[in-house]
Amino acid sequence: MSTSKNNTSKQLLWIAMAGIFMFFAGLTSAVIVRSAEHGWDSIDMPIWFWYSTAAIILSSLLLIIAKWQVKKGNSPSIYVLGALALGLFFGYCQVKGWDQLTAMGMYFVGEGSNPSSSFLYVITFAHLVHVIGGLVALIITSVKSLQSKYTKDNYLGIELVSIYWHFLDVLWVYLFVFLLYSVK
Amino acid sequence: MSDHHKETFISKYVFSLDHKMIAKQFLITGMFMGIIGMLMSIMFRLQLSNPGESFAVLEWFLGSKWAPGGILDPNMYLSLVTMHGTILVFWVLTAGLTGTFANFLIPLQIGARDMASGFMNMLSYWFFFAATIILLCSLFVETGPASAGWTIYPPLSALPQAIPGSGLGQDLWLVSIALFIVSSLLGGLNYIVTILNLRTKGMSMSRLPLTMWAILITAILGVLSFPVLLAAALLLIFDRSFGTSFYLSDIIIGGEALHHTGGSPVLFEHLFWFLGHPEVYIILLPSLGIVSEVMSVNTRKPIFGYKAMVGAMLAIAFLSFIVWGHHMFITGMDPFLGSVFTFTTLLIAIPSAVKVFNYLATLWKGSIRFTPAMLFTIGFVSTFITGGLTGLILGDSALDINVHDTYFVVGHFHIVMGLSAIYGMFSGVYHWFPKMYGRMMNKKLGYLHFWVTFIAAYGVFFPMHFLGLAGLPRRYYTNSAFPMFDNLTDINSIITFFAIVGGLVQLVFVFNFFYSIFKGTKASENPWESNTLEWTTPVERIHGNWPGEIPTVHRWPYDYSKPGADKDFVMQTEPLKEGKTEH
Numbered sequence: 001m002s003t004s005k006n007n008t009s010k011q012l013l014w015i016a017m018a019g020i021f022m023f024f025a026g027l028t029s030a031v032i033v034r035s036a037e038h039g040w041d042s043i044d045m046p047i048w049f050w051y052s053t054a055a056i057i058l059s060s061l062l063l064i065i066a067k068w069q070v071k072k073g074n075s076p077s078i079y080v081l082g083a084l085a086l087g088l089f090f091g092y093c094q095v096k097g098w099d100q101l102t103a104m105g106m107y108f109v110g111e112g113s114n115p116s117s118s119f120l121y122v123i124t125f126a127h128l129v130h131v132i133g134g135l136v137a138l139i140i141t142s143v144k145s146l147q148s149k150y151t152k153d154n155y156l157g158i159e160l161v162s163i164y165w166h167f168l169d170v171l172w173v174y175l176f177v178f179l180l181y182s183v184k
Numbered sequence: 185m186s187d188h189h190k191e192t193f194i195s196k197y198v199f200s201l202d203h204k205m206i207a208k209q210f211l212i213t214g215m216f217m218g219i220i221g222m223l224m225s226i227m228f229r230l231q232l233s234n235p236g237e238s239f240a241v242l243e244w245f246l247g248s249k250w251a252p253g254g255i256l257d258p259n260m261y262l263s264l265v266t267m268h269g270t271i272l273v274f275w276v277l278t279a280g281l282t283g284t285f286a287n288f289l290i291p292l293q294i295g296a297r298d299m300a301s302g303f304m305n306m307l308s309y310w311f312f313f314a315a316t317i318i319l320l321c322s323l324f325v326e327t328g329p330a331s332a333g334w335t336i337y338p339p340l341s342a343l344p345q346a347i348p349g350s351g352l353g354q355d356l357w358l359v360s361i362a363l364f365i366v367s368s369l370l371g372g373l374n375y376i377v378t379i380l381n382l383r384t385k386g387m388s389m390s391r392l393p394l395t396m397w398a399i400l401i402t403a404i405l406g407v408l409s410f411p412v413l414l415a416a417a418l419l420l421i422f423d424r425s426f427g428t429s430f431y432l433s434d435i436i437i438g439g440e441a442l443h444h445t446g447g448s449p450v451l452f453e454h455l456f457w458f459l460g461h462p463e464v465y466i467i468l469l470p471s472l473g474i475v476s477e478v479m480s481v482n483t484r485k486p487i488f489g490y491k492a493m494v495g496a497m498l499a500i501a502f503l504s505f506i507v508w509g510h511h512m513f514i515t516g517m518d519p520f521l522g523s524v525f526t527f528t529t530l531l532i533a534i535p536s537a538v539k540v541f542n543y544l545a546t547l548w549k550g551s552i553r554f555t556p557a558m559l560f561t562i563g564f565v566s567t568f569i570t571g572g573l574t575g576l577i578l579g580d581s582a583l584d585i586n587v588h589d590t591y592f593v594v595g596h597f598h599i600v601m602g603l604s605a606i607y608g609m610f611s612g613v614y615h616w617f618p619k620m621y622g623r624m625m626n627k628k629l630g631y632l633h634f635w636v637t638f639i640a641a642y643g644v645f646f647p648m649h650f651l652g653l654a655g656l657p658r659r660y661y662t663n664s665a666f667p668m669f670d671n672l673t674d675i676n677s678i679i680t681f682f683a684i685v686g687g688l689v690q691l692v693f694v695f696n697f698f699y700s701i702f703k704g705t706k707a708s709e710n711p712w713e714s715n716t717l718e719w720t721t722p723v724e725r726i727h728g729n730w731p732g733e734i735p736t737v738h739r740w741p742y743d744y745s746k747p748g749a750d751k752d753f754v755m756q757t758e759p760l761k762e763g764k765t766e767h
């Protein structure tokens with residue numbers, strides 16, 4: 001019974017992630033279509049987006065270790081908390097990145113905006129919204145982990161949160177590389 | 185009813201977690217919206233056949249603001265067309281159809297107590313309900329409901345100041361559709377995991393009734409395509425309300441240049457139709473499933489080519505993602521790209537033809553029981569063929585350029601999608617009504633409903649092809665302003681006449697439906713002598729579906745008229761005879 005419940009929730013998550021991916025596939029193909037036309041300004045990628053990329057990759061790695069640890073019967077708390085901290089830092093970097101963009105005169109709307117900058121804001125913003133969902137999940141997982149709710153035989157929560165977080169990580173790397181080349 | 189926990193009116197009929205009740209909620213909401221959408225179409229049909237004439241009913245329904253002196257206001261005309269399309273496409277044929285039959289049939293046909301998550305299921309309905317309320321509210325706003333068409337192309341949809349319907353009405357439309365998307369994603373996720381995980385013992389994928397395959401594929405299409413619409417709508421909202429220029433470029437209104445630069449309305453069309461084309465199959469597929477099931481039961485024959493049916497549905501689903509460009513041949517698309525889309529579009533004809541062939545082969549030499557459900561199923565096969573044929577013309581870019589955005593297209597998609605899907609839905613309601621309410625619907629009224637609907641519907645949509653070939657554009661308020669269309673007035677009158685007849689006869693169905701809920705003759709457990717699992721559940725509908733153990737499945741669902749069997753149907757629960765192999 002419990003393994004079938006595990007499978008069900010993992011499947012739910014995978015299918016939901018497929019849907020989320022399609023959402024971003026829609027946005028990025030819009031960029032492809034639009035950037036082929038005239039009036040597409042180029043933008044230098046803010047350095048903060050490089051930092052955030054590093055942060056989210058590192059936090060993903062920590063979650064991998066967290067899963068190893070819990071499988072071995074150790075407490076994963078420190079790693080989950082570390083991932084959470086890096087996740088929060090990721091959010092901070094994104095906001096700093098937007099600051100940097102506006103400082104460069106690249107706005108979301110109005111004077112000084114261009115489809116390329118508008119797209120950059122929308123896509124990074126939409127990704128951050130999904131990250132916030134992941135952060136909430138990470139907070140819940142951290143609390144539960146601190147209460148020692150996860151054991152060798154029962155760590156579904158950690159598994160689910162890592163799957164989703166890795167997804168956000170890979171998604172961000174995809175978006176980042178994609179944007180790096182398309183807003184050039 | 186059930187003894188393990190007390191039910192109140194609220195928990196049973198309102199915030200129900202039971203899949204059967206949620207299905208009925210979807211069905212009743214869908215029917216209600218269907219009536220409203222149909223009324224709208226009759227109102228704008230009056231204007232199309234009698235341009236500028238006064239009709240008391242119009243003033244009665246719309247008030248003196250939108251139909252002063254009984255003459256339909258041009259802005260209201262656009263709103264009615266838009267709302268009609270939106271309601272029928274999304275509310276009736278997407279949520280109403282899938283929401284009803286997915287919820288009702290999945291647990292019953294795969295042998296499960298309920299959906300994987302009853303809670304998500306309930307949420308799915310209530311998001312849909314909220315979307316419905318908002319859409320209905322938009323009918324009453326000062327500037328009128330949205331009027332940029334169900335495809336909400338910018339700039340009409342993106343500039344609040346463009347026409348009255350581009351204002352608050354369009355905002356509400358967007359909010360409503362966003363809630364609608366959430367609802368259908370929640371529902372779709374649930375349908376997929378339920379079918380994949382909760383099948384009873386012995387119910388392998390290859391023993392699933394075709395309804396289940398159809399719904400599974402529908403749900404996958406929905407989960408993959410609705411998010412793209414959400415992305416398109418998000419960018420549209422930014423353009424409307426925040427002043428970005430994703431879809432807008434260099435527009436001058438009243439001599440004043442707007443600040444938007446560099447956007448592309450064609451971009452919206454790409455995003456919209458990437459959902460839009462899969463969406464038409466989201467509408468069609470559940471009916472393909474229902475019809476297969478009803479046909480097999482009522483011909484007393486196994487469905488012809490079960491595996492080919494599944495394969496064809498998978499092929500259609502896959503292809504539906506790579507044909508969206510056929511809605512955009514005249515947007516200045518590179519002719520080479522146009523020919524690529526022509527090619528992929530015409531490929532869809534192959535799996536479609538496989539399905540048609542299999543339906544005809546199933547009907548061939550069947551001992552057909554002409555129940556109302558079966559008549560609608562046959563009606564479906566008819567419209568799927570006649571509507572599909574015009575698709576071949578439209579799919580060819582060289583031909584499409586001549587008839588794009590004319591009534592030819594309106595005729596095409598109403599027959600192939602509108603009629604086919606609604607016939608499938610009617611067929612399903614007549615067929616599963618005994619399981620839903622424990623009573624039978626009246627047969628005679630069912631026949632009346634079918635024949636009048638069938639004739640009237642062709643009466644409406646068949647002549648539209650001629651209008652389109654004569655060049656009559658769709659979505660125009662009046663034809664009388666163009667002398668070249670003067671000789672088409674008679675055709676328009678005929679269409680409106682049939683539209684009214686077809687509309688009226690739906691009242692027979694509505695009456696039959698509600699009357700039978702209370703007064704229909706009592707149904708037996710398996711009135712159609714069908715093989716599938718839902719017909720092993722008791723007539724009283726209970727929580728958990730089966731009073732005892734969930735039955736085990738031993739065979740596929742289509743063992744009708746099996747040589748050597750003592751009855752002409754062998755239920756899925758019956759073990760194979762010693763030494764016998766499956767079909």
Ligand code: HEM
Binds near residue numbers: 464533536573
């Ligand atoms: C062989 C099969 C089919 C082909 C080749 C085909 C082709 C086309 C083409 C090329 C158009 C665009 C016409 C234009 O706007 O100029 C079109 C419109 C449409 N088709 Fe089909 N079609 C096929 C079957 C279907 C089916 C099965 C459905 C629905 C279940 C469907 C639903 C629609 C709808 C809704 C539109 C109009 C959308 C709008 O502009 O409002 N078609 N079809």
Ligand SMILES: [Cu+2]
Binds near residue numbers: 460461464510
């Ligand atoms: Cu299409």
